[in-house]
Amino acid sequence: MEILNNYILNIQENKYILLGITLLLSFFSYIVIRYVVLKAISRLFEKTSTKLDDILIETGFLNRISYIVPLFILYNLFNSFIGNYLIINRLLLSLIAIVIILSFNSLLNVFSDIYNRSKYSNNINLKSYFQILRLIINLLSIIIVISIISGQSPLYLLSGLGALTAVLMLIFKDTILSFVSSIQINSNDLFKIGDWVEAPQFGADGDVIDIALHTIKIQNWDKTISIIPTHKLIDSSFKNWRGMSDSGGxxxxxxxxxxxxxxxxxxxxxxxxxxxxxxxxxxxxxxxxxxxxHNASINKESIINxxxxxxxxxxxxxxxxxxxxxxxxxxxxxxxxxxxxxxxxxxxxxxxxxxxxxxxxxxxxxxxxxxxxxxxxxxxxxxxxxxxxxxxxxxxxxxx
Missing domain, CATH: 3.30.70.100 (Alpha-Beta Plaits)
Known part of the structure; x- marks a missing residue:
């Protein structure tokens, strides 16, 4: 028993062995979650009739959340066994934050796919709104990751952005214009996916196949695809033939x-x-x-009378x-x-x-x-x- 106690004490004093054990436990938890738990969930989803669970697999949402548990284990065991190393702790917390952000982006993709497959997507296109939401989340996430690494409060970093407002406005000028154009497209029902749109100034004449934040894709009748900046198409004139299709003539x-x-x-x-x-x-x-x-009382000598x-x-x-x-x-x-x-x-x-x-x-x-x-x-x-x-x-x- 004394030998076992001495062996455990020796292990506790050897940080390299503890680090190896921590990494092995973290890796083992990843293997269990990724190849046992998620495989079982995937087989269960394949047997269901609903499409929601299939979308969770297709977008990679489940694969990304499988990294969260191993990182949490690594972070906690590292502090318990090895000690509190500030730089390593901040790096591990940053990795956890990045994985959570990526998982949230995948979740947004899930909601986007669910909406695109619904009957409502034919009336209102929300792709540009999902893109702007993803952009805002990613920008805020960058600030959070930087604050974790630097040890500063996110509010401190946000306060410094006020001086960069003009620069940010210049950098995101096209994004802001495109976002406003997307609101105009949906609020005024200018066009939607499947509409026949003619914009001769851009050489486009065909069906709208995609409405994104920055671009509109139109498949021309010769099967080529015209890609037009969203805000430029709204700023110019175009013809939507949907009225003809809806009228039935x-x-x-x-x-x-x-x-x-x-x-x-x-x-x-x-x-x-x-x-x-x-x-x-x-x-x-x-x-x-x-x-x-009419001609009864008219001179019939000439036909033009x-x-x-x-x-x-x-x-x-x-x-x-x-x-x-x-x-x-x-x-x-x-x-x-x-x-x-x-x-x-x-x-x-x-x-x-x-x-x-x-x-x-x-x-x-x-x-x-x-x-x-x-x-x-x-x-x-x-x-x-x-x-x-x-x-x-x-x-x-x-x-x-």
Missing amino acids: RRIKRSINIDMNSIKFCNDELINNFKSITIISEYIDKKLSNLRE GRALTNIGTYRAYIKAYLKNNKDIHKDMTFLVRQLSPTSKGLPLQIYVFSNNTNWIDYEEIQSDIFDHLISALDQFDLKIYQQPSGNDLSNISKI
């Missing part, structure tokens, strides 16, 4: 340029042809009745009837078929309507089908579409 605004040399009054042959077109036969009968009534059907007017009526019978056209939105001012490229006949499908591919298909038909139907009204002379046209002229 997408505008079709296109003109057919009619060769003005082909515009004329309708003769009997043309009128008979028009009567055979089902969707305007009722219009033709009603129009002819009105014209006969009275009113008469024209092929361009009848074609315009046909376009209206065709579009009203088209199931892909939104009937509750602006519906307009009109003539624009004549130009050197003919008489523009503009169609201004809305499709009831906002999907880009479907919209283009609907628009193409409409104009395929309308351009092909021009011959039935004895009208010609205007197009500038091509090389083939000029070669035919030279043969004459």
